[in-house]
Amino acid sequence: MRSKLLTVAIAAGLGVTSFSALAATKHQSSQPARVTVDAATLQQLQAQLAALQAQVADLQAKQEAQADAQVETAKAVNDVQVAAAKPTEDLGKKVDKLAKFVNDTKIGGTMFFDLTDMNHKERVGTGREHVVDGHGAVNGTGFDVKRFYLVVDHTFDDIWSANLTTDFSYQSAISSTSLFVKKAYVQGKFDPLFTVRFGAADMPWIPFVEKWYGYRYVENTITDRSFEGGRGTPTVTAGVGAFGNSSDWGIHALGETKGDNSINYQLSVVNGRGYRNLTRSKGVDAEGRIGYSPIEQMVIAIGGYSGKRGLDSDVATFVPTRTASRGDAMIAWRDKTWGVGAEYFHASNWDDILRNGTGTGAPSGPLSIKDKTDGYSAWADWKFYDQFAVFARYDHLNYKYTSPTNIEREIKDKYYNAGVSYDVLKNLKLALVYKHNEMNGPVATPYHYKTNEVGFWGMLSF
Template sequence: MRSKVLAVAVAAALGVTSFQVAAAPQKNTGKVTVSSSELAEMRAQIAALQAKVEELETKSDAQTDAQVQTSQSIADVQTKVATAKPSDDLSKRLDKLDKLVSNTKVGGTMFFDLTDIDHKEQVGTGPNRKVDGHGSVNGTGFDVKRFYLTVDHQFDDIWSANLTTDFNYQSTLSQTSLFVKKAYVQGKFDPLLQLRFGAADMPWIPFVEKWYGYRFLENTLTDRSIEGGRSGATATAGGVGAFGNSSDWGIHALGANTGDNSINYQLSVVNGRGYKNLTRSNNVDTEGRFGYSPIENMVIAVGGYQGKRGNDVENGAPTRDATRGDAMIAYRDKTFGFGGEYMTANNWDDVLRYAGTGPVPLSIKDKATGYSLWADWKFAEGFALFARYDKLDYKYYTVANLQRKLNDKYYNAGVSYDVLKNLRLALAYKHNQLDGPVDAYTYKTNEIGFWGMLSF
């Protein structure tokens, strides 16, 4: 449009100029005269100008049409994109992927430390000797005691699955291992009725750990090994192991409600060898727990274990039941936490019954009793003081019915700081002393340093 107006203006200007030339007075005659050749030339110029005007109009119209077509094409594409839908197959795949991501949670927990250990042993009235042995290694080192990687998937409102792997590394021993800690399918039919099939938490140890709160620093009483051993006057054996498993393969029924006057329970029927060993036997073991909370921040719980710990195998030695009884009372709120645990166990290490043939065993029966007391106080934002004391007496008997006794004392104390919501550090001191199995043997272990727990 603008080019057309310009062309008309130019034509008008040329017309006016021609008219002025044609009308210019002749000085000699006083008459206006235009020769035929001049008139023809002006007409030719006007014709040429008209042709250019028509050419410009044609180009302008073509450009306008192209702009309209382009705008319409863009609008059509935008409409198609806005209303486009994926194919049914792609839509189903996207829905499955979204459901998988939304219903799956991945997390992890790491226990680590940087400490210095001083371990000394004494036989009779001899000198204390700083040596490596009985589970303690002298020196300074960084350890990753545990690294749990957990995957939880929720199939629907009832069914879910859990896989937890456990990685262990100790720099002083140059030892690494990776194994399955938990692998189970769960059906949650009611808060008071859940069923787990596979390797899952046992009723007692994980329950006590929850109320204790400092598992990253030390195992609980039932789960803590005695680092000495039952091997005569010099205790040269590798030590007495824990008196329970934190996870085992089997069927687990559990439930709990919340608030004041609430209850919790768990009953597990398992193989008996722990999560690291899937060995079958002729009998299964059982462990149970029942807890009552008169107020929400407090619990009173009792539990027990009975079974052959996976030792009743075909063509094997005669066996007896290993038994354990447990009790705990604990309280925890935002500022204070304290509690106590008691345990007693019979024939935990002597499930195999001596029949009078073959090599004479060191021990034919055993008994252990012990207790643990702990407390912590959050005295400032993120800071807490904590302490714990354990005492355990372990007795075993020889074929001649001679009693050997191990007295184990343990305590720790320190201060913890919550660096982040999911990162806790503790500066602590730990002491462990074993006397026995006769009066002529003693060992002491002192450890100081930093312990930490990282979760995500």
């Protein structure tokens, strides 16, 4: 368009020039005359016109070249912008992936700690009581981190997730630390009544009772509380201990419904040695539970355990084994103000899987060492003012075992605690507690002990 306008302007200029020359000729002559242009003038005008046309063509070529350059420049700028935007886009995708991972991953923890003073006394037979360390008790004052659980929970989609929970403990009185993997499982939740976990996960009974009891940070439940002493000699502890595992390696199926008239269940097929001992055996153990809640605040549950506890692995000596078993029952109530409950269990051959009691040599006969235990626990708590509550608990355990000479011996264990708890924060609880534990051993190997402990227990969760 611009070149056409320039051409018109040149042509107009040439016309004006010719008109001026003609006018001048007329002005000089008094008589009209025919205007003639000789050949030289015409040739000169044609040369000028050709020169102007060449200039116009050159200008047009330059304009077209400039337009092409602008197009190439714009293309180059666009390529640079695209190249610059790609790393930003890739970074954005990476940030989105990281944000999704963070949103789908929950990290938390729970710590049980205490600062207490303990007094442990023992006596042998009819002798005098004396202060001595033993049977899981250490005299004096100390700070302990009984448990520190670090939990990582990741959700892959609406069905699949994974959990990793580490278990750390420190006891200052004996300068002992330990670190274990308590839970490590992959979970598929296909329905509220059907969830499957593969790996180390909560067992059906102990964690379930802990939820209704509510004061796990003060004391383990009765099947999980270590019952020390009674077997062996007055100075050497043999046998006895806890009567269950809170977590074990295996396959776990569970489910529940909510509200009134709800049910819950869990069935676990496990190794039998607990989460601290990932071992192999010739068979597997099974533990199950089923519960019913007529109303949301109440539960009635029964459960059981059967297996070799991971001890059926000695194929070299062909030591005969028995099957350990445990039956459980619980009834509990919990609302915003009150909590009350009772638990009972019966166990057979829990310590005497190996029939001769040692795991070596020939068995001593069908009436070799065996054991049976009956225990019950009752607890109650009352939130009497805002963040304050009072609580108490009483356990009684009756343990009997038969010697290789078919003599039955009996050990009785009595435990109770009482205290006041204070919810400092939503995730921080403190309790001032007094505990008493008393064990009376058999007549044949008579030793008895009493343990009194007072102090502060606490739980921090995040």
